[in-house]
Amino acid sequence: MAPTAKQGQEVRVRLMAAAVELIPERGWSAVSTRILAERAGVTPSVVHYHFSSVQDVLVEATIGAMRQVLTATDEVFTAATTPAAGIDALLASLEQYDGSDPTSLLFTETYLAATRDERLRSQIAGLVTDFRARVADWLTIHQVAEPAATAAVLAAAIDGLLLHRTFGPEDPALRTVLQRLVS
Template sequence: MTSPAAERGREVRQRLLATAVELIPERGWAAVSTRSLAERAGVTPSVVHYHFPSLSALLNEAVVDSMRQVLAEVEDVLDTARSPAQAIESILASAGQYTGEDPASLLFIEAYLAATRDERLREEIGGMITGFRQRFGRRLGEHGVSAPEETAEVLLAAVDGLILHRGLGAGPDLGPVTAVLRRLVS
């Protein structure tokens, strides 16, 4: 049985992580301060440092947890795909919810930028992407796609690029893109 104090501590920690996920897209990674985070979460700045060794550690954990959740959702969608073409359609349908300007897209863009300056964050995000790409490549291989790992790498990079382009107002309609990407797995 968990004590009431331990439960409150867990709830505060989760609230701080959720608040970071809100603030990063709103203000940008560098503009999130301990004070602004604590204020939004309804705690004192000392509480932030009680639960996390640093603001950077909190932001990193928040974004990595969020990315893991999104990748798990995409994998769940891929589990229902019966062919490589359906996998492409599923990935693009999932990516369709990301405009490049929505909070999740902005969170990930900010995290990618922060990872260029934070080796630990770069390794964590890179490891997640590599693992997801390998699992997707294995699925493609099971369906007879030639060069499945390389194909998975190109497909996933293309989807990331499409989302980035959409955020710049230069992204194409995903409908015609689906046909192009399906050709990679046929």
């Protein structure tokens, strides 16, 4: 990669990293060109050189962050030898998200922004569809009944669980209920 192309890519990465930090701190709608540029250590004009709008930076950054989190679950399921072990491993991997951590706040802000942005909603839908398909494939391998529907319910339950963590502790029986779902 030529030095200028490499530098341009590095600036894009810094802008997206800044967006991922700022959204949980300030909220989606409070991230402006000036604030984003300041956090990334560039001038405001550089933001618009690399992206057509601040919204484009936020969308690309959050979709990338969401993709990373969802892809990390592939390892969780791959390592699990039974559906129950998969649920245990998945819940263990989610313990780091308490509802007030930056990643939880990033997802919440992104979901909220998606209610007003069809392009963002469509991209999240693609991530969810892909995640469900991967989980359904794993469930199929483990001969779980109705793997696609089970994967959809499991994905929705996990999203709900993460959202509800903001409001208080979860029921200890949750693990048992989710394991029953895949038995």
